[in-house]
Amino acid sequence: MADSKVEGSLRLSVLDQSPVPAGSTPGDALQNSISLARRVDALGYTRFWMSEHHAMDTLACTAPEVMLARIGAETQRIRIGSGGIMLPHYSAFKVAEVFRMLHALYPGRVDLGLGRAPGGGPVEALALRRDRKARQEDDFQQQVAELLAYFERTFPAGHPFAGLRVSPEVPGAPDVWMLGSSMWSSAAAVEFGLPYAFAHFFSPVHTRAAIEAYKRNFQLVDRPGARQAPEATVAVGVICAETEEEADYLASSVRLLQRRIRQGDRRPIAAPKDALQELQVFGDIAVEEGEWPRYFVGTPEKVANQLLAMAGELGIGELVVNTIVWDHAARLRSYELLAASLGIR
Numbered sequence: 001m002a003d004s005k006v007e008g009s010l011r012l013s014v015l016d017q018s019p020v021p022a023g024s025t026p027g028d029a030l031q032n033s034i035s036l037a038r039r040v041d042a043l044g045y046t047r048f049w050m051s052e053h054h055a056m057d058t059l060a061c062t063a064p065e066v067m068l069a070r071i072g073a074e075t076q077r078i079r080i081g082s083g084g085i086m087l088p089h090y091s092a093f094k095v096a097e098v099f100r101m102l103h104a105l106y107p108g109r110v111d112l113g114l115g116r117a118p119g120g121g122p123v124e125a126l127a128l129r130r131d132r133k134a135r136q137e138d139d140f141q142q143q144v145a146e147l148l149a150y151f152e153r154t155f156p157a158g159h160p161f162a163g164l165r166v167s168p169e170v171p172g173a174p175d176v177w178m179l180g181s182s183m184w185s186s187a188a189a190v191e192f193g194l195p196y197a198f199a200h201f202f203s204p205v206h207t208r209a210a211i212e213a214y215k216r217n218f219q220l221v222d223r224p225g226a227r228q229a230p231e232a233t234v235a236v237g238v239i240c241a242e243t244e245e246e247a248d249y250l251a252s253s254v255r256l257l258q259r260r261i262r263q264g265d266r267r268p269i270a271a272p273k274d275a276l277q278e279l280q281v282f283g284d285i286a287v288e289e290g291e292w293p294r295y296f297v298g299t300p301e302k303v304a305n306q307l308l309a310m311a312g313e314l315g316i317g318e319l320v321v322n323t324i325v326w327d328h329a330a331r332l333r334s335y336e337l338l339a340a341s342l343g344i345r
Contacts, residue, residue, distance in 0.1 A: 010311050011318035012344055013047035014040050014335070015083045015201075015235050018060035018067075019324045020268040026060035032328045033060075033067060034074055039332050041075040044345040046318060048075070049083030049113060054120035054128065056266045058257070065098045072106040081111025083197070083235070083320070084179040086118060088136070089128045092143045096150035096166045099174040112174040113197060114147075116140050116185065144192055148176065152224045173225065186210040190217045193226030201237040201322050204290035211314050235320040236310070237295030240303050240337040241330070250334075251297045252276045253326045258294075259285040271326045300341035307342075 016036055020029040037048045048071060050064035061067055064082045072080050080102075085095055095112075103110045118125040129136060149155045151173040155162040178189035178196050181203035189196035196214045200207045211232050218230035237254065241247035249272050256275040260267060262285055270278065287294070292310050296303045307319055323334050 010342055011046045013320040014045055015049045015320045015322040017051045020060050021326045022268040022270050029060040037071045037075055040335055041078040043339040047079040049081045051083050052086050054124040057268055058266045079109050079111055082113045084113035084115035086115050087143050092147040096147055100166050103174045104168045104170045110174040113177040113179045115179045183210055186214045189214055193221030195231035197233045200234045201294050204294050205288050207290055232316050233318045233320055238321045238323050239297045240300045240334040244298050247297045250325045250330055254324045269326050300337040304341040
């Protein structure tokens, strides 16, 4: 039986990476993402974000903006967004057009999470570049400033883009978030007055430092769409099941995934029995851990209490949950159990 609801209020959101289970196809994984979006929308989760990864057998979503167009139509109230768009690969103008289109389709529901990482290896990053003749300049901050100026129409008079209009023109704009897993992204969120999401499940070492620095250094920015107060969230890995033993069994797939990724192995997600066999032969690989684990694994009451404690320590009211298991039904059940335990509606 599932544990009873724990005391406390915490908003929950979802980061979906469209994991591909061994024995299925990337197309199946994308259909699983649609199924998950429908379910968490009904459960009362706040956001459904999709990641961008390239040339991987492990993760199927290469174009979150395409999936979001479908998922917006499949859901009723949940916010939809990118977790994130890897801005260095793209023209800021094109990203503004794409997300203004999504905003026009689903007004008041669209988040644009921006990332600086490549979402793949160096070869993929090179393939995504339009100009390969010169070394690519790191102009991420200039790209962010340009993107915000398109949404807010704040190019100065005489700027070559001052007369551009990003169609379709409708009231409002997507909500722009800064994403990252370092102190650099924390500082960038402060610089632009943006809400901030830290990828704890990816890199847990600097979680507290990044969130506390963001909140401590936050100041009002003279920009129409800037936040008036800091808003932060943390993306964590979660696997819930009715028993501790089942949760640990399901988590063997992600334990093996972490081992494989560090060895450049991008195969699909292994079934738990196969993962346990491979881990028994080769062993776990040491991964950096911080104050809290990358993945919270266990019964819903145990996990909910751990998440409430983490959010309380960091002074945040929302956590983004990333769940990777081999069986899609078990993934849906994990989100259901967590929602019930925390009493979200």
